[in-house]
Amino acid sequence: MGKARPGPPDDSNVGKRRRQQSAENSEGDEDTLLKQNPFASLVTNPQDQSNCSTVNLSDGSGRKKQPPLVVKNVNFSTLSTGIAECGVNPVYKLTRFGIKVLCNSSQEFNQVQDHLKMCSYEYYTHDKPGERPYRVIIRGLPLAEPGILQSQLESEYGLEAQAVHVIRRKEESEPFYLVHFLKGSTTLKKLREIKHIGSIIVQWQAYRNNRADVTQCLNCLHHGHGTRNCHLKSRCNHCGDAHTSDQCPKKSESTKHCANCDGAHSATDPSVQNTYGLDSKRQNQINRGGSPPIKGQQHQL
Ligand SMILES: [Zn+2]
Numbered sequence: 362m363g364k365a366r367p368g369p370p371d372d373s374n375v376g377k378r379r380r381q382q383s384a385e386n387s388e389g390d391e392d393t394l395l396k397q398n399p400f401a402s403l404v405t406n407p408q409d410q411s412n413c414s415t416v417n418l419s420d421g422s423g424r425k426k427q428p429p430l431v432v433k434n435v436n437f438s439t440l441s442t443g444i445a446e447c448g449v450n451p452v453y454k455l456t457r458f459g460i461k462v463l464c465n466s467s468q469e470f471n472q473v474q475d476h477l478k479m480c481s482y483e484y485y486t487h488d489k490p491g492e493r494p495y496r497v498i499i500r501g502l503p504l505a506e507p508g509i510l511q512s513q514l515e516s517e518y519g520l521e522a523q524a525v526h527v528i529r530r531k532e533e534s535e536p537f538y539l540v541h542f543l544k545g546s547t548t549l550k551k552l553r554e555i556k557h558i559g560s561i562i563v564q565w566q567a568y569r570n571n572r573a574d575v576t577q578c579l580n581c582l583h584h585g586h587g588t589r590n591c592h593l594k595s596r597c598n599h600c601g602d603a604h605t606s607d608q609c610p611k612k613s614e615s616t617k618h619c620a621n622c623d624g625a626h627s628a629t630d631p632s633v634q635n636t637y638g639l640d641s642k643r644q645n646q647i648n649r650g651g652s653p654p655i656k657g658q659q660h661q662l
């Protein structure tokens with residue numbers, strides 16, 4: 362006696378809610394309710410995320426696993442009802458970052474993504490298996506809006522870049538451009554035949570992401586997913602506010618403000634990245650569908 366015994370998780374509310382729903386819903390919704398089970402268990406134990414971040418979708422049929430779609434700032438029933446109306450029945454998981462939607466086929470994935478786009482939901486995902494873009498670096502160009510280079514590549518050389526990003530690295534004095542092309546659409550050899558863009562001499566390089574730190578999105582500055590698959594709100598790498606880094610009104614100010622930890626540095630500052638503390642195993646787990654660490658756990662100074 363007197364020993365504190367940890368009680369069972371208080372799921373009485375969840376149970377009540379479920380019963381209420383069963384009473385309200387017709388039989389056809391039983392499927393939906395069943396799918397809420399893993400979701401409900403996460404609600405009762407939100408701390409236990411690590412065990413839930415890897416999801417095995419293998420059903421023995423040999424279908425390729427689809428990357429998760431992680432939706433932020435949305436109510437679960439609004440989201441699931443909307444998706445069900447598209448005729449799709451994915452599995453849902455609640456994470457601290459948002460609701461994870463796991464699709465059973467590539468087609469289902471496309472349908473859910475179309476729905477998320479149509480509703481302008483904030484979400485991120487990862488490349489589908491085999492759909493990684495071909496990435497190259499262009500050096501020598503002055504700093505400009507990435508869209509300008511994208512349209513210049515198209516108008517001057519008929520090259521259709523899927524995405525263009527400006528990359529600044531602390532150890533390099535000049536920023537450079539990272540350009541995504543559709544896989545198999547071009548080669549470095551072909552690209553190197555292009556000696557200048559808009560009369561400026563350029564150098565092309567293969568992009569190798571051999572940095573030790575984890576993937577960081579250049580749009581929202583969160584870790585664990587790439588810019589290409591991010592549909593979250595932009596956050597500024599200079600002041601941390603909700604706009605793209607290029608549009609920062611405080612660009613001229615020397616004081617920086619981190620969008621991830623409120624520190625006086627930029628969110629991509631490599632010197633703070635090193636204290637991030639994620640190993641490659643955790644990174645892979647994130648890439649397979651786990652959630653990025655929440656604010657405040659990103660890094661410390
Ligand atoms: Zn992002």
Ligand SMILES: [Zn+2]
Pocket residue numbers: 597598599600601602604605606608609610611612
């Ligand atoms: Zn800003």
Ligand SMILES: [Zn+2]
Pocket residue numbers: 619620621622623624626627628633659660
């Ligand atoms: Zn920070």
